[in-house]
Amino acid sequence: MKTSIQTKELSIGYHDHLLFENLNLTIPRGEISVFVGSNGCGKSTLLRSVARLLKPTDGSVLLEGKDVHRMSSREVAKKMGILPQSPISPEGLTVHDLVKQGRYPHQSWLKRWSEEDSEKVEEAMKATRVDELRDRPVDELSGGQRQRAWIAMTLAQDTDIILLDEPTTYLDMTHQIEILDLLFDLNEKHGRTIIMVLHDINLASRYAHNIIAIKDGAVFNQGTPESIINCELVRAVFGMECQVATDPLFGTPHCIPFGKGRCVIPKVNEAISGA
Ligand SMILES: Nc1ncnc2c1ncn2[C@@H]1O[C@H](COP(=O)(O)OP(=O)(O)O)[C@@H](O)[C@H]1O
Ligand SMILES: [Mg+2]
Known part of the structure; x- marks a missing residue:
């Protein structure tokens, strides 16, 4: 490994x-x-x-x-990008400007904004489908749109x-x-x-x-x-008590929690609700 x-x-x-x-x-x-x-x-x-x-x-x-x-933070940021749990963006910052910030570790006084930076930003916005929101302020987006904009920023970092x-x-x-x-x-x-x-x-x-x-x-x-x-x-x-089944599409483990719920198999219902 x-x-x-x-x-x-x-x-x-x-x-x-x-x-x-x-x-x-x-x-x-x-x-x-x-x-x-x-x-x-x-x-x-x-x-x-x-x-x-x-x-x-x-x-x-x-x-x-x-x-x-x-x-250094720049050295780390070139290798590793992080999307924190509840990121907060400055008021009024647009989606495009947020995603551009992902390119910060790749800039220096020697290396200004380049064609490659623009391409990475466009690619990241496309992949997360926020390109149509590019001029919208991040703080005015829905939770899901905002989350996608932040993911785009992380992708633009290209780590x-x-x-x-x-x-x-x-x-x-x-x-x-x-x-x-x-x-x-x-x-x-x-x-x-x-x-x-x-x-x-x-x-x-x-x-x-x-x-x-x-x-x-x-x-x-x-x-x-x-x-x-x-x-x-x-x-x-x-x-939590559960049964672990196999996902019918992927074959991966699938947890089915016990507890209450509508049940159409009466016998199983008794077991899972602990009655
Ligand atoms: N900045 C902080 N200062 C003090 N305690 C914190 C801080 N952030 C998290 N905690 C505490 O550390 C514990 C773990 O939090 P966290 O890592 O956010 O858990 P998880 O992400 O697994 O839900 C919790 O008890 C939380 O209250
Ligand atoms: Mg957490």
Whole structure:
């Protein structure tokens, strides 16, 4: 396995409260890795730390063997782009201007805005279908449109590693699949390493090569969805009872939660509602 990112004895937290202690994690290169775990378990914190947005209390994050906290922000931004969970854009900033900001790491006083920069911006806007919104202020868009504009900015950055924190939030089902398909193609056709947080374990199972399940400040398990997603994992990580079936289209694990609901198979109903 080729490594893209490694954490070494990483401890991270806020103030004097540690969320992760001595975490050793290896994220493969050229694959789609997805963090899953219950609300508040630290997925965003871990992703932000990997992206160098949060300084570790102890230990290190290695990007191609180099400590990210010893690299300049420009150096990191050329290799790794991140879409945070709830990004905020300056008031009135247009979609086009936002996406152009993705090219910032590629500029310098020697290298001004180029034809290549314009092309990357146009490509990114097209791929996320925000080209028609180019002159609209980002803060006036719907949640889904805004999310797509931010994804476009991350794509324009044109990095080998793309980190995304719940990129499908606010999107309807069609747009969720559209974005995940886009990320899938970026991986499959362009060899990009995708590392993201998804809260839908079924979509995670369908798109990820590698799932990293987080619980209590540690990696509960890591591996292919087929090898690690089962009732025990779902119970331990999400505190939920479920049946794990096979997705009829993709053959990937598909969790069906117990609980209440309209049921047309009376016998099964008794079992799943715990009656
Ligand atoms: N900036 C912050 N300052 C203090 N505590 C925070 C901060 N951000 C997150 N937390 C806390 O850290 C824990 C993990 O948060 P987070 O990483 O956002 O979880 P997740 O993304 O898995 O839902 C939560 O208890 C949250 O309240
Ligand atoms: Mg989060």
